[in-house]
Amino acid sequence: MTRFSFSISATDGVARTGAITMRRGDIRTPAFMPVGTAATVKAMRPEEVRAAGADIILGNTYHLMLRPGAERVARLGGLHQFMGWERPILTDSGGYQVMSLSELTKVTEEGVSFASHLDGTRHMLSPERSIEVQRLLGSDIIMQFDQLVPTTSMREAQREAMERSIRWARRSREEFDRGGEHAERAAIFGIQQGALDREMRQASAEGLIDVGFDGYAVGGLAVGEGQEAMLGCLDFAIDMLPGDKPRYLMGVGKPDDIVEAVVRGIDMFDCVLPTRSGRTGQAFTADGPINMRNARFAEDQEPIEPGCPCPACVTFSRAYVHHLVRSGEILGAMLMTQHNLCFYQRLMKALREAIGVGQLGSFAASFLERYRSRARTIAEPVSG
Amino acid sequence: MTRFSFSISATDGVARTGAITMRRGDIRTPAFMPVGTAATVKAMRPEEVRAAGADIILGNTYHLMLRPGAERVARLGGLHQFMGWERPILTDSGGYQVMSLSELTKVTEEGVSFASHLDGTRHMLSPERSIEVQRLLGSDIIMQFDQLVPTTSMREAQREAMERSIRWARRSREEFDRGGEHAERAAIFGIQQGALDREMRQASAEGLIDVGFDGYAVGGLAVGEGQEAMLGCLDFAIDMLPGDKPRYLMGVGKPDDIVEAVVRGIDMFDCVLPTRSGRTGQAFTADGPINMRNARFAEDQEPIEPGCPCPACVTFSRAYVHHLVRSGEILGAMLMTQHNLCFYQRLMKALREAIGVGQLGSFAASFLERYRSRARTIAEPVSG
Numbered sequence: 001m002t003r004f005s006f007s008i009s010a011t012d013g014v015a016r017t018g019a020i021t022m023r024r025g026d027i028r029t030p031a032f033m034p035v036g037t038a039a040t041v042k043a044m045r046p047e048e049v050r051a052a053g054a055d056i057i058l059g060n061t062y063h064l065m066l067r068p069g070a071e072r073v074a075r076l077g078g079l080h081q082f083m084g085w086e087r088p089i090l091t092d093s094g095g096y097q098v099m100s101l102s103e104l105t106k107v108t109e110e111g112v113s114f115a116s117h118l119d120g121t122r123h124m125l126s127p128e129r130s131i132e133v134q135r136l137l138g139s140d141i142i143m144q145f146d147q148l149v150p151t152t153s154m155r156e157a158q159r160e161a162m163e164r165s166i167r168w169a170r171r172s173r174e175e176f177d178r179g180g181e182h183a184e185r186a187a188i189f190g191i192q193q194g195a196l197d198r199e200m201r202q203a204s205a206e207g208l209i210d211v212g213f214d215g216y217a218v219g220g221l222a223v224g225e226g227q228e229a230m231l232g233c234l235d236f237a238i239d240m241l242p243g244d245k246p247r248y249l250m251g252v253g254k255p256d257d258i259v260e261a262v263v264r265g266i267d268m269f270d271c272v273l274p275t276r277s278g279r280t281g282q283a284f285t286a287d288g289p290i291n292m293r294n295a296r297f298a299e300d301q302e303p304i305e306p307g308c309p310c311p312a313c314v315t316f317s318r319a320y321v322h323h324l325v326r327s328g329e330i331l332g333a334m335l336m337t338q339h340n341l342c343f344y345q346r347l348m349k350a351l352r353e354a355i356g357v358g359q360l361g362s363f364a365a366s367f368l369e370r371y372r373s374r375a376r377t378i379a380e381p382v383s384g
Numbered sequence: 385m386t387r388f389s390f391s392i393s394a395t396d397g398v399a400r401t402g403a404i405t406m407r408r409g410d411i412r413t414p415a416f417m418p419v420g421t422a423a424t425v426k427a428m429r430p431e432e433v434r435a436a437g438a439d440i441i442l443g444n445t446y447h448l449m450l451r452p453g454a455e456r457v458a459r460l461g462g463l464h465q466f467m468g469w470e471r472p473i474l475t476d477s478g479g480y481q482v483m484s485l486s487e488l489t490k491v492t493e494e495g496v497s498f499a500s501h502l503d504g505t506r507h508m509l510s511p512e513r514s515i516e517v518q519r520l521l522g523s524d525i526i527m528q529f530d531q532l533v534p535t536t537s538m539r540e541a542q543r544e545a546m547e548r549s550i551r552w553a554r555r556s557r558e559e560f561d562r563g564g565e566h567a568e569r570a571a572i573f574g575i576q577q578g579a580l581d582r583e584m585r586q587a588s589a590e591g592l593i594d595v596g597f598d599g600y601a602v603g604g605l606a607v608g609e610g611q612e613a614m615l616g617c618l619d620f621a622i623d624m625l626p627g628d629k630p631r632y633l634m635g636v637g638k639p640d641d642i643v644e645a646v647v648r649g650i651d652m653f654d655c656v657l658p659t660r661s662g663r664t665g666q667a668f669t670a671d672g673p674i675n676m677r678n679a680r681f682a683e684d685q686e687p688i689e690p691g692c693p694c695p696a697c698v699t700f701s702r703a704y705v706h707h708l709v710r711s712g713e714i715l716g717a718m719l720m721t722q723h724n725l726c727f728y729q730r731l732m733k734a735l736r737e738a739i740g741v742g743q744l745g746s747f748a749a750s751f752l753e754r755y756r757s758r759a760r761t762i763a764e765p766v767s768g
Contacts, residue, residue, distance in 0.1 A: 038707075038711050067711060075683060082703070317460070320466050327422050
């Protein structure tokens, strides 16, 4: 049986569509991975995540190692069995969360020592421990452990972190290869760093390619630099990564970010936006995001997004969802999250189809024009 | 088409099983009505409430008149369409919540003036307004507006409230009968008051019967008097109500309360316990309630209740639900609520079947022995 293969069925410019084949199932690309931080895509049942169109979800190493604990998940049969999701799972390495969430963090060549944000207990994440945790979880796509520094860091600090990340990439790869049965069915991705700097991005890519990975992520973006800067970086960074391997843009993003990145050759995405927005009252539509708390929806009999085939839109009105969201009802979060995940997956499907028929340029232009026009004409408060 | 009929298919002692037939569907009795306070059975989709076995749900007049507002619900097509529940809905009269939740309450013969607990705006509930609100919601079973006083009130205050409730029962009935098309498809129940006093319960029942209702509720119980006192009151109060009409014990209760009340001739129940407990980590099982937050479940691979056919038990382990509840995840509330509602509905089905075959006594004894034995032997903290 195939461990990991990536086949491209059609290209359009530098964009491509195809599928990653793994033992737990195929991942159609370009793919959006809903985030299941704590072994649950928040407010969704696994079958609803699948019905929305997801082929793969993302789990967070940092959160899961702290609660319920990687060894515990392993004793319970692995993350898939634990949370009732049979298809592929990608786990991040914990490198991002350990810098953004934990406290009293100390970085050495060995790894990162930190205090849990939950209870202050001290833990260590190294390339070896990160891969071990991901293996204990039973992850299908493992991410290398990397070092992140704030985008405001001096160039020298950026360079040191990028170079250390290459050394950690090699240690991650070596630990992955010691995984025995797990290594025979899972895959491992490297993560390109280098902030917005072309020369550092090139050095990072060359270092990772020298190690050799099943796929390559573009890391260190979508951390506050703005869409224009991010796309400008993608314009040169993507081409540095092997064209025959999946390219994954971590932590992205808004629907228009995704369209722009697919046009530039990205194959995989993850982001908390559709789920988090679902809990704060923001719904995504082809005409841009809308805030369901807005009083103008109080007696609106239309669904969240007219024409959307998702169960939330088929059954319920904006008036009802508005009432639920305003009242802080759990069902409001359930319905909004369901719609948002369906919106994202419908967008990915439309992108795949547009590439398949060689119409990505016109699809993207049309989508972006409509999506952004509302944002330009209506100054509506939205929460991120 | 039948507006409202109650047919008894079997009796066992004073207990009975049968069905209420209404235009929106049959209600198998004894029936448990999940509470949908704010136009949602919290954390559940309507189809999940139905799949759990519910024939009817309860809506709260007080909450709905304040948010989203009865006139607004009417403009949106009524409560059934608003919340996506096509089967019967019973609405309470607001009499209980207006005394327990609102502020600056002033009671006169006309009705109750109060300030909303949401925003302090002043509102009035009278028999006429309560029935009007319930009609605007499109309720199938309307409850009369009654006056509640604390159980610690002096006997004279209890008597005055009981007697006023009879006068309000007549005004409620008259307003209901002025309802035109609504009165042709809906039903109205009276509410017996009189605290724990036999003579007052008798006077209340006689007053209500003189007005004439489709069904009769036992009110003013399950308000802190304890199970023994409640059952002692039921022992004489139920027989005062017409045997050919449904008898509804409002706000009850724990599974063992329900079994004891069915044995005494009650046909209908409502209670927030299965839903509220589902959000606080308490699961109901045939062996008594368990607190899923308890550390002993952290690696327990059994379902919440072994043998339970509900989707939560079929798919997920106690270990997973424990993790979700401890992590404050919405999915934890969803799964726990689903199990609890399924448990309650399975209990009602078992009670109906036991009455049908004349085995209620042995079923009840067996259920209560098993349900209570665990509570006796394990001092487990449960939240109510």
